[in-house]
Amino acid sequence: MAPPICPQQPPCYVRKVIKSAIVPVAGYGTRLLPATKSQPKEMLPVARKPIVQYVVEELVANHVEQILFITGRSKGSIENHFDHDPELMRLLNAGNKQDLLDELKFEELQAHFFYTRQRFQKGLGDAVLCGENFAGEEPFVVALGDSILGLHGDSGTVARMAGLFESRHASCVIAVEEVPREETVHYGIVQVAGAEGDCARVVNVIEKPRPEQAPSNLAIAGRYVFSPLIFDMIRRVEPDPRGEIQLTDAIRLLCEEGRRVLALKLAPAEKRYDIGNFPSYFETFVEFALADPLYGERFREALERLLAKESAAHPAR
Ligand code: UTP
Secondary structure (H helix, E strand, O other): OOOOOOOOOOOOOOOOOOOEEEEEOOOOOHHHOOOOOOOOHHHOEEOOEEHHHHHHHHHHHOOOOEEEEEEOOOOHHHHHHOOOOHHHHHHHHHOOOHHHHHOOHHHHOOOEEEEEEOOOOOOHHHHHHOOHHHHOOOOEEEEOOOEEEOHHHOOOHHHHHHHHHHHOOOOEEEEEEEOOHHHHHHOEEEEEEEEEOOEEEEEEEEEOOOHHHOOOOEEEEEEEEEOOHHHHHHHHOOOOOOOOOOHHHHHHHHHHOOOOEEEEEOOOOOOEEEOOOHHHHHHHHHHHHHOOOOOHHHHHHHHHHHHHHHHHHOOOO
């Protein structure tokens, strides 16, 4: 009998640590223009923090120790954000502003940061390839810099993926979430064979299929674990009609070679917040602001006031 894809009993997710993560942040973010004209979309605030801070805090909480950002022009503020600012510290200390100093605690995150530039924005696959020397011979995580996992980024998915990668000797583990059928055209969609619980073997990946062509409604959720084999696959990928090297094409090559590619569903309480377009940015901001421990309640009251005013002015809406 074939071994199960992922036995449901412990030690299904043998707790293994993958120390390195690549965070691509080099894209132009054109769908968020003009907000992204001269600032990275990954630095747009969601409630009180920039998006990429949630991503980094999530990775560190999932035992990642070193992070390579794939950056580009106009992305310098990301580097500044994770750097120490002694002048600001002095100012806040002198003013005895302990509450504000607490907001800068993330500067002490136990991670080493590295930066390299993707010189031409030739797609996500090309961005990941820029991390080849950083990854070396070790498996690594890829976390999209514009996607938050879980409310306030408190997801344990990456550690579960790392455990699955080790225990199942996989070449790749992809985080996936269910999306409505009519929305498959916005995502990379996986085709799976034989799901067991929240794990499944991936046999194909299709970039942005129309609903009638989508093999499932499982969308790639912005987190991956790869063996270094992926770099050879990326090199073999032909550019798409827009000249971009797609990461999904490289994963498809892994599947075609018979390598073990697994999908792991996000936990039911978790959600992927993809902040690539304005509707999802607005919605994410409001959800995080409502859940803010300090200002959430006041924001809820303001929102209710605004909505009541709006429905009084436009009763037919
Ligand atoms: P997206 O495809 O959503 O980003 O990539 P984009 O190209 O910036 O978006 P639009 O279509 O112009 O609005 C997801 C992640 O991959 C990074 C992006 O910065 C984003 O965090 N990325 C994308 C790169 O690092 N390099 C690329 O060439 C493309």
